[in-house]
Structures are given as structure tokens and as C-alpha cells.
Amino acid sequence: MDFGSISRRHLLQGSAALTLGTAFGARSALAADTTIGFIYVGSRDDYGYNQAHAQGAAALKKMPGLKVVEEEKVAETDAVEKTMESMINLDGATLLFPTSFGYYNPHMIKMASKFPKLRFEHCGGLWSDKDPKNAGSYFGYIDEAQYISGIVAGYSTKTNKLGFVAAKPIPQVLRNINAFTLGAKLANPKATTQVIFTGDWSMPVKEAEATNSLIDQGVDVLTCHVDGPKTMVENAARRGAMVCGYHVNQSPLAPKAYLTGAEWNWEALYPKFVKMIAAGEAIPNFYRGGLKEEIVKVSPYGEAVSAEARKHADGIKAKLTAGDYVIFKGPIMDNKGKTVISAGTERGQKDPELEKMDYLVEGVIGATS
Amino acid sequence: MTSGVADPLEAAAISPAADPGFLQRYGGTIEYILIPGAALVGALGVFGIFVALFGKSPLDLYFFMYQGAFGTWFSWQNTLTRAAPLILTALCTALPAQLGMVIIGGEGALLIGALAATSAALMMQSAPPLVVQLAMVVAGMIGGGLWIMLAGGLRQYRGVNETISSLLLVYIALAILNHLVEGAMRDPASLNKPSTREIGAANMIGSIPGTDVHWGLVFGIVAAIASYILIYHTVFGFAARVAGGNIRAAKIVGLSVGKLIMTICFLAGASAGVAGMVEVAAVQGRTNANLAAGYGFTGILVAFLARQNPLAIIPVAILLGGISASGGLLQRRLGLPDASVQVLQGIIFVFVLASDALYGRIGFLKGKS
Numbered sequence: 243m244d245f246g247s248i249s250r251r252h253l254l255q256g257s258a259a260l261t262l263g264t265a266f267g268a269r270s271a272l273a274a275d276t277t278i279g280f281i282y283v284g285s286r287d288d289y290g291y292n293q294a295h296a297q298g299a300a301a302l303k304k305m306p307g308l309k310v311v312e313e314e315k316v317a318e319t320d321a322v323e324k325t326m327e328s329m330i331n332l333d334g335a336t337l338l339f340p341t342s343f344g345y346y347n348p349h350m351i352k353m354a355s356k357f358p359k360l361r362f363e364h365c366g367g368l369w370s371d372k373d374p375k376n377a378g379s380y381f382g383y384i385d386e387a388q389y390i391s392g393i394v395a396g397y398s399t400k401t402n403k404l405g406f407v408a409a410k411p412i413p414q415v416l417r418n419i420n421a422f423t424l425g426a427k428l429a430n431p432k433a434t435t436q437v438i439f440t441g442d443w444s445m446p447v448k449e450a451e452a453t454n455s456l457i458d459q460g461v462d463v464l465t466c467h468v469d470g471p472k473t474m475v476e477n478a479a480r481r482g483a484m485v486c487g488y489h490v491n492q493s494p495l496a497p498k499a500y501l502t503g504a505e506w507n508w509e510a511l512y513p514k515f516v517k518m519i520a521a522g523e524a525i526p527n528f529y530r531g532g533l534k535e536e537i538v539k540v541s542p543y544g545e546a547v548s549a550e551a552r553k554h555a556d557g558i559k560a561k562l563t564a565g566d567y568v569i570f571k572g573p574i575m576d577n578k579g580k581t582v583i584s585a586g587t588e589r590g591q592k593d594p595e596l597e598k599m600d601y602l603v604e605g606v607i608g609a610t611s
Numbered sequence: 612m613t614s615g616v617a618d619p620l621e622a623a624a625i626s627p628a629a630d631p632g633f634l635q636r637y638g639g640t641i642e643y644i645l646i647p648g649a650a651l652v653g654a655l656g657v658f659g660i661f662v663a664l665f666g667k668s669p670l671d672l673y674f675f676m677y678q679g680a681f682g683t684w685f686s687w688q689n690t691l692t693r694a695a696p697l698i699l700t701a702l703c704t705a706l707p708a709q710l711g712m713v714i715i716g717g718e719g720a721l722l723i724g725a726l727a728a729t730s731a732a733l734m735m736q737s738a739p740p741l742v743v744q745l746a747m748v749v750a751g752m753i754g755g756g757l758w759i760m761l762a763g764g765l766r767q768y769r770g771v772n773e774t775i776s777s778l779l780l781v782y783i784a785l786a787i788l789n790h791l792v793e794g795a796m797r798d799p800a801s802l803n804k805p806s807t808r809e810i811g812a813a814n815m816i817g818s819i820p821g822t823d824v825h826w827g828l829v830f831g832i833v834a835a836i837a838s839y840i841l842i843y844h845t846v847f848g849f850a851a852r853v854a855g856g857n858i859r860a861a862k863i864v865g866l867s868v869g870k871l872i873m874t875i876c877f878l879a880g881a882s883a884g885v886a887g888m889v890e891v892a893a894v895q896g897r898t899n900a901n902l903a904a905g906y907g908f909t910g911i912l913v914a915f916l917a918r919q920n921p922l923a924i925i926p927v928a929i930l931l932g933g934i935s936a937s938g939g940l941l942q943r944r945l946g947l948p949d950a951s952v953q954v955l956q957g958i959i960f961v962f963v964l965a966s967d968a969l970y971g972r973i974g975f976l977k978g979k980s
Contacts, residue, residue, distance in 0.1 A: 278683045285949070313939045315949040318901040320825075320894045325939050327823075331685045333943060344901050345805055348894075366803065410793075412803045441789065442900070479888070598802060611794070 275309060278302060278337055278516070279329035281322060282314045283342035283469075284444060286560070290470035290489040291443075295341040295365065297490065298508025302469045305513060311335060318344030318595030326353045330360065337519070339512070341365045342376075350377060361525075363467050363515065366414070369527045378525055380511065383532030383591045385421035386562050387504030388465070389538045389569050391486035392425020394502045395463040397551035398484055399426075405483075406437040407449055407466035407474050411610040413599040415467045420603045421569055422452045422465060422486075429554060436461055437608035453477040461594075463501065463530040471567050475500070484546060491541045502555070503541035510536045532591055576601035642970060643923075648694065650966040651930075654959040661954065667945050675944050679937030686936060691824045694932030697722075698831030699886035700910025701917065702838055703925045707773070708919035709842050710872060711855040716762060716777025717883040719784035720755035724884025725891045726788055727754025729898040731798075732891075733808035743814045745887050755884020756877035758784065763876030767869050785903055792899055807898035816892045819960025827889035828904070831928070834882050838921035841878075851875055873935040883907060912956065916963050931956070 273579055278299075286296035292314065303310045311333050316322050322345050329335040338360065340350050346367035354362045354377035367379035395404050404426055406416050426433040436459060438452040449466070454475045456464060465486035466474045472495060476483045479496035487493070487503025518525050531537040540559060543552055561567035568590055570581040582601050583589055589596055602608055659669030680690050703717035731750035732743050762780055791797075791807075798808040816826050842848035854861035854868050861868055865979035890902055913931055914971035938952035 311943040313942050313949075316939075319904045320692055320889070321904070322934075324692060327685065328679070328689060328936075329941050329943070332940065348896055368802075410805070412764075412805065414803050429941065529679040581639070 261366050275334075276307065277309045277311060279326065279330075279333065279335035279338045280310060280312045281316050281325055281329075281338070281340040281342070281345065282312070283318065283344070284315060286312065286314045288444075288470040288474040289492055289495060292341070292469065292470070294489045294506040295339070295508055298504075298506075298512040299339070301509035302512050302516060305516065308516065311334055316342075318349070320349070322349045322549050323353055326350070326362075327356075330357060335360075337361045337363070337516075339363050339365070343367070346379065360577075361519070363525070371565055373527070375527065378527045378529060380529035380537075382506060382535075382537035383530065383558065384506065385417045386532040386591070387538045387540045388418045388421040388488075389425035389562075390559050391465055391502055391504050392422040392427075393429045393555045393558060394543070394547055394551050395422070395465065395484075395486055396426035396429030397548055397554070398501055398546065399430065399433060399463045401460045401462045401477045402430065402432045402434065403459065403461045404433055404435045405453075405459075405461035405464040406435050406606075406608075407452045407456070407464065407468060408437055408439050408444075409443045409468045410441065411439055411600075415608065416599045416602060417596060418467045418488075419606060419608075420599070420601075423603055423605045424569060424574075425558075428558075429551070433605065435606045435608075437602065437606055439608070440468065446470070446473045449473040450477050454481070457481045457483050465503075473560060487541055493541065493544060497544070498546070500541070500544045501547050502543050505539050507536050507539045530592065533559065533562045570596060575604040577604050577606050579604075613946065614732070622637035637969045642973065643918075643920075644968050646969050646973075647918075650962040651959060654962040655973065657958050657962075658955045659824065661958075662945070662947070662951070665947070667947065671945060672941070675940045676937040679940035680933030688823045689936040690929060690933040691822075691828055692932070693935050694928040695825060695827035695831050696886045696890065696906040696925055697910050697913050697928040698835055699827070699889070700907045702834055702882035702910075702921060703755075703879045703907070704911050704914035705917065705919045705921055705924060706838060706842075706875050706882070707759075707763070707872075708914065709848070709851045709855050710875055711858070712766065712872070712876075713762070713774045714759060714762060714777045714876070714879060715774055715911050716759065716780045716907070717879075717886075717910045718903065718905065719777070719935060720758045720880040720883035721783035721856055721887040721890070721907045722781075722784040722788050722902055723758045723887070724751035724755035724880075725887030725898050725902050727751055727808060727884065728888035729807050729891050732814055733796075735806055736811065740813045743810075744816055744892065744939060747814075747892055748808075751884040751888030755887060756879075756881035759876045759880025759883070760873055763872045767872045781907065785799070788898065789900060796898070798897070801899070804899060806897045809897045809932070810891065812896075814892065815896060816889070818893075825889065825893035827893055830885055830889060830927055834885065835921045835925050838878070838882075839913060842921060847871075847874075850972070883910070886910075912960060918961035918967075 280299045282295060283291040284292045286292050299310050299312055302308050311329055313325050316325050322340055326338055343366040346364050350362050350364050351373055354374040362377045364379045366381050369379040408418050408419060410533055423435040436456055440448040440452060449468055450473050453464060463484045464474060464478045466488055471492055473487045475485050475492045475495045479499035484499050484501050485496060486501050490505055491503060493500040515525055568588045570583055570589040572587040573581060573585040574583040576582045600610060602610060632732050638808040654853055658880055659672060662672045663669050680686055700717040700721060704714055705718055728747040728751040731746045735746060762773045762777040766775045767771040793805040796807045797805050818825050850866050854866055854871050858868060886906060895901060913924055913928050917927040934952060934955060940949060941947045942949060
């Protein structure tokens with residue numbers, strides 16, 4: 243199928259349908275039948291990473307004139323290149339959201355160079371000037387929401403032992419563990435976080451083992467950073483522990499045990515992106531934000547959360563939402579006794595040093611390697 | 612898709628039935644095409660019923676499968692790209708099968724081959740690209756070959772079941788890969804996706820001119836044809852088949868069974884190792900966890916469906932590549948979950964295995980009146 247003709251047709255339809263709009267430069271117009279493609283690495287009902295994106299896609303489906311096509315369980319190989327091309331060639335997609343980290347380089351970059359008139363938006367990548375201009379990367383400072391979870395966990399624990407089931411010791415994960423622990427210590431200086439790395443993003447058996455092992459050691463509040471928190475949440479609740487969720491709201495899985503959680507807010511961001519395109523605005527190629535920018539959110543508190551915890555957490559949340567609170571504020575020591583952020587240094591969310599985080603803060607029991 | 616392939620063959624098989632001499636000569640070959648073809652049609656029929664139970668039209672299903680796999684030039688390229696690694700990994704199971712061994716560890720050989728090829732390329736960055744590429748092929752073959760030789764050696768000299776050991780070696784290979792990629796071989800710039808350094812754009816082997824399909828397809832076809840000649844048209848291959856038929860008889864006539872096992876296992880692992888090398892040199896450009904995409908496991912399915920015949924592996928790999936290529940379209944157009952493709956693969960597998968019982972039992976193919 244000749245791609246050029248589709249693109250032209252879409253541009254024609256775009257200029258005809260949008261009375262206020264025109265075709266904006268190189269970018270495809272938002273025609274009456276604009277097709278948007280979403281690609282997930284796992285199953286879209288995983289109560290986790292992929293479901294969060296699917297909820298964002300569902301928000302787009304409600305908007306008039308948009309057609310959303312989705313494909314799940316696409317491997318981070320040339321399979322995703324072919325899926326993108328298939329969405330473009332066979333479905334006429336003009337805006338693509340390949341949502342898994344491993345899709346970015348080389349796969350999405352290759353497709354963005356091959357189809358310069360289409361727009362590609364990637365979750366989690368670090369777009370740089372060398373990358374194509376029609377490609378973009380967005381992500382959220384979800385450690386802000388993890389910090390709030392940490393505060394709630396710090397108040398809720400009776401043993402002062404918190405548990406964290408983590409996938410890999412990479413900067414994004416370490417940042418969440420550290421923010422959670424700093425939040426917990428703010429609320430409860432005696433709290434420690436025991437972390438277990440499973441080694442990969444989706445390992446339900448190891449996640450269940452880690453959950454049980456943490457609870458056996460006396461941990462009574464758990465959270466996680468894996469693709470599908472379902473295993474941890476259900477197992478912890480069954481063992482009588484409390485949980486803080488991740489990615490999406492898991493309270494339906496454990497209504498009594500669910501304290502709060504760090505959630506993505508893609509259902510707010512994706513419609514915003516589409517409206518920006520429709521209005522002819524450029525989406526910044528490197529797009530980041532936290533609670534203030536409404537890219538992440540905190541789950542509603544569960545019934546087990548005390549009034550004191552709610553008050554403290556809400557206070558910090560209000561400051562973060564206003565943009566005048568810094569989580570990574572020196573002095574911060576790592577758990578080997580080395581100062582990683584010196585006194586007087588404030589590392590704000592956009593500080594590139596935080597993107598390279600390779601340590602666990604004091605209070606975390608565990609090692610990065 | 613299938614009826615288009617099977618019908619002319621069936622017609623060809625039936626029309627010259629008047630001449631019994633023809634059937635006596637070619638009846639066996641026709642049987643090899645007719646029976647799997649019929650099994651495939653049967654499997655698609657059952658899958659159609661399965662899909663109808665979910666309220667989707669089977670006719671739509673067949674149409675989208677055809678369109679997604681073979682309907683356009685783009686679809687063909689999509690299919691062939693997905694088939695390329697499967698031919699090579701299938702050989703890793705089909706070659707030892709000639710000796711009566713069931714090796715299911717192609718995935719491990721692929722990973723080790725990829726690691727070896729990447730290491731070779733990283734060690735000789737200043738060499739001309741052609742030299743680097745050749746070194747990568749050789750390193751991939753040696754890495755993968757030695758890996759499966761381990762399973763062969765354990766079987767020959769220690770009596771360890773090769774099926775179990777080759778499978779367990781997959782997990783060891785994955786652990787080695789993760790260990791190196793997250794440790795000694797890690798590119799410090801690969802923050803959230805631990806990877807080795809890139810082998811460099813100049814050293815990539817690229818696509819077959821005029822297509823998007825990488826050279827892995829050519830490697831696969833050449834390897835399959837070479838394996839066929841080796842097994843059916845050389846003394847070595849004859850010796851291997853004798854040993855596969857009756858190992859004691861082979862020993863009595865003086866065949867060195869140990870040497871046969873080690874050589875065949877090396878060749879088998881080398882094929883999968885080349886698949887790993889191609890994934891690095893044509894797709895990913897470096898080694899990371901993305902390489903463990905399951906090609907080695909799908910290769911087992913391909914080898915069994917091809918009845919361990921190296922030549923038959925080529926069309927079977929293209930068929931499974933087509934099923935996987937069309938899987939995306941089934942998700943997008945019919946709203947079927949990704950698992951439906953696995954259901955179809957499973958049904959085909961059962962039908963083809965069950966059809967084994969029919970060989971030699973179809974009277975008219977023996978030229979009897």
C-alpha cells in the first residue's frame with residue numbers, strides 16, 4: 243500500500259474538516275477520522291503499567307472524531323517496528339504511542355525517520371537533539387506520588403518495616419524506592435524499607451515469593467515497581483499486610499488493605515496532547531511533569547489511613563502540586579554512609595543528576611548490585 | 612490464506628490419479644504436502660468455530676489473516692521479517708532430531724550467540740565493517756555452537772537428558788546475559804535500559820535491497836538448504852540418520868556416535884547463534900534483555916511442524932511468521948486478545964501432530980487401484 247497517498251488524503255480531509263484548523267507544517271492534520279495507535283508490551287488489563295496507558299487510550303476513544311487502534315504484548319524487537327508500520331499502512335494511523343521503554347531506541351527512532359510526516363510519542367525515553375523532530379518522549383515524576391505513599395506507609399506501619407518489590411536497579415526504580423523511603427522517614431524516622439529486586443519487569447512467581455519473604459521478615463506495608471502490581475497486592479492482602487499501589491488504582495483487588503498509591507494520569511495527558519495537535523501547538527519533544535502538571539496522581543486514601551496521616555500527606559501533596567517542595571534535598575546519605583546530596587543542595591525534579599540515580603538512600607535495606 | 616495454498620496442491624495431487632506409476636513414484640512426496648495441508652485447513656476451521664463462539668465472523672477472521680500476513684507487499688515483508696529468526700532457531704531443534712535427540716534450548720544458543728557477536732564487534736571497532744561482520748558471524752556460530760554442545764556432551768558423556776539440560780541452559784544463558792549487560796559490558800549511558808555499547812551503524816548488516824527484510828532471511832534459507840544437503844545427501848548425514856534410527860546398530864557398524872552428536876549439536880547451536888548475531892547486527896544494534904523475545908521457543912514449534920525436515924522449515928517458518936504478522940490485525944480489527952494467536956498456534960500444533968497417524972494409510976496415494 244502506498245503510504246504517500248494515505249497521507250495526502252488525510253491532509254486533504256484535515257483541511258476540509260477543520261474549519262478553524264489548517265494542516266500545520268510537516269505535522270499531520272487532525273482529520274475527522276484521525277487514527278491513533280497504541281502499542282503495549284504486556285496485557286492491557288494487567289492492573290499495572292499497560293493498563294494505565296490503556297486507560298489513557300480509553301479517554302481518547304471518548305473524544306469525537308478519533309479512532310484508536312491498540313495492540314498488546316508486542317515484543318521490544320523489530321516486531322514493534324512492524325506493528326507501527328502495520329498501523330500506519332493498514333489502519334492509516336497518524337499519531338502513535340509505543341508505550342514501552344524498550345521501543346524507543348532503535349525501533350521508534352527508525353520509524354520516526356522513515357515516516358517524517360507522522361507523530362510518534364514515547365513514554366519514558368530521553369529525547370535528545372539527535373533524535374527526529376517528529377518524535378517525542380514524555381514521562382512523569384511519579385516519585386512525587388511515591389513520596390506521598392511513603393508518608394502514608396510511615397504512619398500506617400506498626401513494625402516500622404516497609405517492603406518494596408522492585409524489578410531492576412535502574413535509575414527510575416531507585417528513584418521511586420528512595421522517594422518512598424524519604425517520605426516514610428519524614429512521617430516516621432524509625433521506618434526502614436527492605437527492597438527485593440526480581441530482575442525483570444514481569445515475573446509473577448518471583449514477585450509473589452518476594453512479597454511472602456518480606457512479610458515473613460515482619461514487613462507490614464508493601465509497595466512495588468514492577469509492570470503488574472496485581473501479584474504483590476493480592477498476596478500481601480491475603481497475608482494481612484497493607485499495600486500502596488503503583489501504576490493504576492489497585493483498590494478493587496484489595497479494598498481493605500489498600501492505603502493509597504502512585505498512579506499515572508495518562509487519561510488527562512493524552513487528550514491534552516491531542517487537543518494541542520488540533521490547536522496547532524507543538525508538543526515539546528521532551529515532556530515531563532509531576533503532580534503539578536497532572537501527569538501523575540495519588541490514589542484516594544483507603545479506610546485504614548489515619549486522620550493524622552491524611553493531614554500530613556495532604557499538606558505535602560498541596561505543596562508538591564503548587565511546585566514549591568523539593569524531595570531530594572540535602573543532606574542525603576546513601577545506605578552505605580556516603581553523602582550523595584550534600585547539605586544545602588536541592589535537586590529539583592528536572593535536575594538531570596536525578597535521572598542517573600545509582601544509590602539507595604539511608605533507611606533502605608538492600609543493594610543496587 | 613491456507614485454502615489458497617492448499618487447493619492447487621490438492622488439485623495437483625488428485626488430477627493425475629489415473630496414472631498409478633506417477634503415484635508410486637511421487638505418492639510419498641504428495642503425502643508430505645497433502646497431510647500437513649489438510650491438518651492446517653482443519654486447524655483453521657476449528658479456530659474459526661472458536662472465534663465464532665466469541666461472536667466474531669470467521670470470514671472476517673480469514674480475510675484479516677490473509678490481509679495481515681500476505682495481502683500486501685508490506686504484509687509480506689512483515690511476515691518474512693518475523694520468519695527469518697525462526698528458520699535459524701528451528702534448525703537448532705531439527706538437526707539434533709536426526710540423531711533422535713530432542714533439543715529445546717535454541718533460545719539459550721541465540722542469546723549466547725548474540726553476546727559473542729556483540730563482544731567480537733566491540734573488540735574490533737577499528738576494523739573495516741566487512742571484517743567486523745564476518746567476525747560477528749563466526750563468533751555467533753562458535754558461541755551458540757558451544758552452548759548446545761554442552762547439552763550434547765552432557766548427554767553423551769554423563770547421560771544427562773538433553774531435553775532438560777538444553778532447556779535449563781536457556782535460563783543460565785539469560786542469567787549470564789543479564790549479568791554482563793548490567794555489569795561488565797554495560798554502557799554507562801544506558802540508564803534505564805541496561806545495554807552493551809552499540810556495535811556502530813557502519814557494522815550493521817542492513818536489509819535485503821529493495822525490501823525491509825533483513826539478511827537473516829537469506830542466512831536462514833541458506834542454512835536450511837545446507838542442512839538438508841548435509842542430512843540427506845552426504846555420508847555424514849547418512850551416518851547421523853543411522854545413529855538416530857538405532858544407536859546400537861550404529862556403534863556396531865563402527866560409527867563414532869560421540870563425534871556425530873557433538874558435531875550435530877555444534878551445527879544446531881551455531882544456527883541459533885547466527886539468529887542471535889542477526890538480531891544484534893540487523894535489528895537491535897547492541898545486546899540487551901530485548902533479545903530474549905522467544906524466537907528460540909517458537910523455533911521448536913516450527914521444527915516439529917516441519918517434521919524436523921530442514922527444507923520444510925522454510926515454508927513453516929513463513930507460515931508462523933504470517934500468523935504472528937496477522938495477529939496484530941486480529942487484535943485491532945476484531946478486538947481479539949493477543950492470546951488468540953497462541954490458541955491458533957496450539958490448534959495447528961495438535962492437528963499436525965495428530966495427522967502423523969495418517970502417513971502411509973491413505974490408500975490411493977500408494978498407487979493401488
